[in-house]
Amino acid sequence: MTPRVAVLSTGSELLRGRGTDTNLATFARALETVGLEIRYHSTCGDDFGRLVDELKLAAARADLILMSGGLGPTDDDLTRSAIEEAFHRPLEFRPKLWRDIQARFKTFKISMAAINKRQAYAPQGAISLPNPNGSAPGFALKEDGVLVACLPGPPREMKPMLDDQVMPLIRRTFRLRKVWDYYEGKAIGLPEGDVDVVITKLAKKHGCAYGITAKGGVINVIAKGTPAGVSRVGRDFEKAMGANFLPAELNAVVAGELMRRKITIAVAESCTGGLVASKLTDIPGVSDVLLEAVVSYSNASKVARLGVSDSTLAEHGAVSEECAREMAEGIARTSGAAVGVATTGIAGPAGGTKEKPVGLVYHAVHYRGETRVVRRVFPGERTHVKERAATVALDLVRRTLL
Amino acid sequence: MTPRVAVLSTGSELLRGRGTDTNLATFARALETVGLEIRYHSTCGDDFGRLVDELKLAAARADLILMSGGLGPTDDDLTRSAIEEAFHRPLEFRPKLWRDIQARFKTFKISMAAINKRQAYAPQGAISLPNPNGSAPGFALKEDGVLVACLPGPPREMKPMLDDQVMPLIRRTFRLRKVWDYYEGKAIGLPEGDVDVVITKLAKKHGCAYGITAKGGVINVIAKGTPAGVSRVGRDFEKAMGANFLPAELNAVVAGELMRRKITIAVAESCTGGLVASKLTDIPGVSDVLLEAVVSYSNASKVARLGVSDSTLAEHGAVSEECAREMAEGIARTSGAAVGVATTGIAGPAGGTKEKPVGLVYHAVHYRGETRVVRRVFPGERTHVKERAATVALDLVRRTLL
Numbered sequence: 001m002t003p004r005v006a007v008l009s010t011g012s013e014l015l016r017g018r019g020t021d022t023n024l025a026t027f028a029r030a031l032e033t034v035g036l037e038i039r040y041h042s043t044c045g046d047d048f049g050r051l052v053d054e055l056k057l058a059a060a061r062a063d064l065i066l067m068s069g070g071l072g073p074t075d076d077d078l079t080r081s082a083i084e085e086a087f088h089r090p091l092e093f094r095p096k097l098w099r100d101i102q103a104r105f106k107t108f109k110i111s112m113a114a115i116n117k118r119q120a121y122a123p124q125g126a127i128s129l130p131n132p133n134g135s136a137p138g139f140a141l142k143e144d145g146v147l148v149a150c151l152p153g154p155p156r157e158m159k160p161m162l163d164d165q166v167m168p169l170i171r172r173t174f175r176l177r178k179v180w181d182y183y184e185g186k187a188i189g190l191p192e193g194d195v196d197v198v199i200t201k202l203a204k205k206h207g208c209a210y211g212i213t214a215k216g217g218v219i220n221v222i223a224k225g226t227p228a229g230v231s232r233v234g235r236d237f238e239k240a241m242g243a244n245f246l247p248a249e250l251n252a253v254v255a256g257e258l259m260r261r262k263i264t265i266a267v268a269e270s271c272t273g274g275l276v277a278s279k280l281t282d283i284p285g286v287s288d289v290l291l292e293a294v295v296s297y298s299n300a301s302k303v304a305r306l307g308v309s310d311s312t313l314a315e316h317g318a319v320s321e322e323c324a325r326e327m328a329e330g331i332a333r334t335s336g337a338a339v340g341v342a343t344t345g346i347a348g349p350a351g352g353t354k355e356k357p358v359g360l361v362y363h364a365v366h367y368r369g370e371t372r373v374v375r376r377v378f379p380g381e382r383t384h385v386k387e388r389a390a391t392v393a394l395d396l397v398r399r400t401l402l
Numbered sequence: 403m404t405p406r407v408a409v410l411s412t413g414s415e416l417l418r419g420r421g422t423d424t425n426l427a428t429f430a431r432a433l434e435t436v437g438l439e440i441r442y443h444s445t446c447g448d449d450f451g452r453l454v455d456e457l458k459l460a461a462a463r464a465d466l467i468l469m470s471g472g473l474g475p476t477d478d479d480l481t482r483s484a485i486e487e488a489f490h491r492p493l494e495f496r497p498k499l500w501r502d503i504q505a506r507f508k509t510f511k512i513s514m515a516a517i518n519k520r521q522a523y524a525p526q527g528a529i530s531l532p533n534p535n536g537s538a539p540g541f542a543l544k545e546d547g548v549l550v551a552c553l554p555g556p557p558r559e560m561k562p563m564l565d566d567q568v569m570p571l572i573r574r575t576f577r578l579r580k581v582w583d584y585y586e587g588k589a590i591g592l593p594e595g596d597v598d599v600v601i602t603k604l605a606k607k608h609g610c611a612y613g614i615t616a617k618g619g620v621i622n623v624i625a626k627g628t629p630a631g632v633s634r635v636g637r638d639f640e641k642a643m644g645a646n647f648l649p650a651e652l653n654a655v656v657a658g659e660l661m662r663r664k665i666t667i668a669v670a671e672s673c674t675g676g677l678v679a680s681k682l683t684d685i686p687g688v689s690d691v692l693l694e695a696v697v698s699y700s701n702a703s704k705v706a707r708l709g710v711s712d713s714t715l716a717e718h719g720a721v722s723e724e725c726a727r728e729m730a731e732g733i734a735r736t737s738g739a740a741v742g743v744a745t746t747g748i749a750g751p752a753g754g755t756k757e758k759p760v761g762l763v764y765h766a767v768h769y770r771g772e773t774r775v776v777r778r779v780f781p782g783e784r785t786h787v788k789e790r791a792a793t794v795a796l797d798l799v800r801r802t803l804l
Contacts, residue, residue: 015440015443029419038447043426269676272680274676275680278680282784292698292707293676295697301694
């Protein structure tokens with residue numbers, strides 16, 4: 001029989017509207033990999049009696065209780081005492097835990113309050129779960145056939161303890177195999193519908209479930225299935241996407257390729273207003289290849305800084321294929337960079353016309369004597385247009401380097 | 403007696419690790435304004451029997467049940483039927499609801515599935531809660547002294563219904579007054595500790611609770627108390643902060659002031675890599691005043707584009723007060739802008755020395771013949787240093803314009 005799962009989140013701050021509970025999703029995803037679903041979930045505040053009641057209720061209707069939070073050293077950290085009370089397990093001092101906690105405080109050179117000694121206590125018969133990422137150890141115990149595991153609340157402490165210690169314990173206790181795994185992949189430059197057709201086919205072929213989301217021009221797919229199945233989905237997806245497959249975040253891929261091949265780049269931006277440069281400069285070490293960027297909002301700047309010709313601006317306007325081309329070539333020439341990338345468009349909300357609507361953007365890349373220009377019209381508000389245009393510009397650099 | 407509150411979140415996706423429950427926090431904050439706390443919170447999946455059990459349990463231990471989600475038209479939207487079953491309230495067809503739903507679909511020119519008619523049913527004796535932001539109406543009923551309100555799941559539909567309809571209903575039913583209100587304010591350019599001292603004093607003086615958080619150099623304070631108390635905290639806080647008070651997001655304040663006074667600006671960035679320009683260009687209409695920006699990562703670019711002198715670079719280096727000054731003056735001169743703002747520093751993780759550590763940034767603003775330079779050393783990783791430096795640069799512009 002599949003074990004019934006109850007999750008208890010503690011944290012009076014959750015019931016007071018401070019923050020949201022991300023641990024529930026972490027538990028759910030980990031449990032899913034062994035075919036388990038959460039049946040019951042309660043959020044408990046800092047009332048001792050109610051917490052004990054919730055524990056008893058959970059023990060009555062579930063075979064596995066996962067609890068997060070309430071393991072700190074202060075008076076409102078009630079988990080240890082509530083377990084003691086609900087399951088009649090007197091807290092006992094664990095010298096090993098105490099030594100670990102003292103060592104941790106020593107390493108980080110922080111002074112320890114006397115109350116931290118509370119964290120060295122565990123309910124009788126419980127096994128301790130060391131916490132390499134924080135001062136609060138977790139613990140687990142069996143109570144009348146029910147497995148109870150208590151983990152710390154902070155997600156960065158809770159998740160490694162769950163993955164490395166609690167999930168193996170659950171698998172052993174209930175004799176579960178890893179039935180599900182995940183594959184996550186990214187594609188760029190294709191309509192979401194086209195990617196959807198591919199992942200639907202692959203997921204079906206390899207017996208996986210899948211999901212697809214799009215954000216800022218990048219399409220993320222996720223497949224869920226047997227470890228062997230998702231591995232096949234991943235392999236086939238990367239093959240099917242070809243040049244549209246994105247192995248990491250776009251700015252890291254572009255900066256990484258430039259740095260690896262020692263190719264210099266310079267950026268000329270109009271409508272993206274510095275966002276292309278800012279995305280590139282988020283990557284450490286990019287100063288070796290990024291020579292400069294010019295944000296030419298005004299026509300005068302386009303002429304003076306980038307050498308765009310007055311006649312181009314007069315005949316075609318600043319938002320035109322010709323201007324984008326001259327901007328990319330101009331920034332490459334004036335900076336001495338091997339690659340010149342440019343954007344010019346109408347980010348909105350004002351400034352659009354019938355021929356040149358809000359959202360129209362020209363993207364250009366100059367490299368090795370050739371210049372490619374891509375025209376796109378993006379929907380949505382100003383910051384969205386900037387984001388999409390910066391993505392297309394960086395992707396154009398990526399494809400040019402391929 | 404204070405009514406005991408139970409909140410039920412529905413949504414099998416929450417128990418399957420997709421998304422997090424933000425409605426719990428929305429309920430908690432609204433309830434707090436009338437002095438109520440959430441005692442019990444459960445997340446329910448799409449199992450009918452378990453949902454009915456949770457409703458009965460909540461009705462047994464609470465006086466007010468707030469529920470979100472499960473009001474859609476599909477088979478896994480169980481809230482209406484679960485209420486019918488738990489409280490013996492046969493669902494009845496409401497012609498008025500049906501007309502509203504039909505009208506809504508007509509307005510948005512979307513075709514309606516036959517199953518949408520389900521949303522026109524409500525439990526016997528329940529009052530309907532119109533949903534101006536979606537197709538799923540809510541409802542509320544009294545059951546043996548317990549008030550039960552069911553709201554839609556999407557936060558943008560749920561929150562207005564809660565604020566405009568459900569909270570007034572709760573106040574009337576339990577005769578509660580609005581006891582709490584909130585004040586939220588921002589300060590910039592002061593250590594968090596200094597702001598903390600001020601808000602602590604003011605909160606105490608006017609009988610309010612308070613919280614303080616800092617992000618990217620901006621300090622956010624929140625005070626909670628009687629409507630009169632928080633209004634006094636707000637007035638005194640703004641006075642105490644003086645020039646450090648920030649009435650809106652920093653980029654909006656700076657761009658707004660430049661636009662209002664028709665003062666042109668140009669940006670010269672080194673370590674912020676385009677982020678200052680990108681923040682400014684997030685604001686619609688800024689193209690009227692932002693002439694251009696130059697991201698001069700290389701020394702050659704600083705000399706060629708901004709007129710920084712070779713001797714300055716040789717004697718003081720690119721990360722120096724002198725270079726920042728020449729960058730700000732250079733961008734103003736070469737662009738013809740009234741204001742020139744510049745950053746130069748070491749964003750890291752590499753490139754630091756003992757004299758010039760990672761995180762060292764010089765910020766300069768040139769305006770009306772004068773140039774101010776501010777030196778700061780920021781902790782943290784690369785993107786954090788960029789963020790903090792861009793904030794200080796924009797704040798320096800703001801203060802110069804004051």
